[in-house]
Amino acid sequence: MKDFSGHSTEPADKASTAGIALGNSERAIVGLVELLFFAYRDFTRDPDDILAEFNFGRAHHRVLHFVDRYPGLRVADLLDILKITKQSLARVLRQLVASGFIEQRLGEADRRERRLYVTDSGQALAVRLLAPQIRRMQQAINDTHGATEAETVRSFLFAMIETEERRRVEALLAGPGGLVVPKPEDTP
């Protein structure tokens, strides 16, 4: 293992901008931060191919999923869940309704509301999109065995990563020097 970076040797004392410096315990956490990135990267990748068949994107997926899971959801509820603007939601929701995956019914008690429900085809698509994510999550949980808590979390997040990618991520997280400098013998 080479110590070449200049960053890894200094304890990030230069972080004067916010008055924050990284200590040893903080640096240990960074690996988890990165694992969460990789986990989410691969987790969201699964449904994208299916969505492409319908010319849909992730925004459609999110809407369809939550309407499927929580039938009768109002637009306001969705805005609260997704934390996006009404206009952004309207665009994808309009397409989902036009495509016959979601339908709107007037609220019985309050007729200003448009309660959202998936149609049969909407439910079929929702389940199809959910399936690979459940599979990956299930496997991640199963792979997470016999460990203390931080290790459980680490194991869980790692198992969320695409199988073929794990080697590389592991190498990367092995520390600065894991991925970079592929030919250390050439350095003069």
Add this chain to the structure above:
Amino acid sequence: MKDFSGHSTEPADKASTAGIALGNSERAIVGLVELLFFAYRDFTRDPDDILAEFNFGRAHHRVLHFVDRYPGLRVADLLDILKITKQSLARVLRQLVASGFIEQRLGEADRRERRLYVTDSGQALAVRLLAPQIRRMQQAINDTHGATEAETVRSFLFAMIETEERRRVEALLAGPGGLVVPKPEDTP
């Protein structure tokens, strides 16, 4: 608790599209899938305000972070980590170099390579962006105590969610009926 949805009563048998049906164990996993969504939603939210000061977005954050953590990274390595195209990377990388947050040096062994390094200001920004994520992650780990593995993961993901949001997320995950139908007494 009311049973009103029509979806929650049926075990999603209609998922004939992919030949997949959700069983009870699968449905139990869906909550984790949603927790991961909420966790990542709030996790990525933190640095966005800081980035806005510099007219940067998440794409800049990712590049800056990985270059900070793994100094000497090559463009090809970044493409592999981020899983985006060369053109997408080039856009944000160009801005980061122009703004003086990242600098490029020719590879010593192979002079086709442009090794990437953060400047002092680049490191300062990287640390500043990382700090709230470390804080949240640290707290999520700390809050995850005394539990079996699936519960540890659940606890971990839940603790990743913005504090004020947890009540609502908890209510939502309490099952169909948790968030929707706010006035059940009005239904005829």
Add this chain to the structure above:
DNA sequence: CTAATTATGTCAACATGGCTGACCTATTTA
């Protein structure tokens, strides 16, 4: 009963950050 509030929708314009496809320059390697 009128006025304010609420739920929702819509138009227009803009920014970010993905993508494809084509093409170019150095440099290294076969």
Add this chain to the structure above:
DNA sequence: TAAATAGGTCAGCCATGTTGACATAATTAG
């Protein structure tokens, strides 16, 4: 010397986020 590799660049497209302004219908408050 030719091919492969690392990287850059231009041009255009698409998805999805943003603001701001405004409209309609229904409910609720005074």
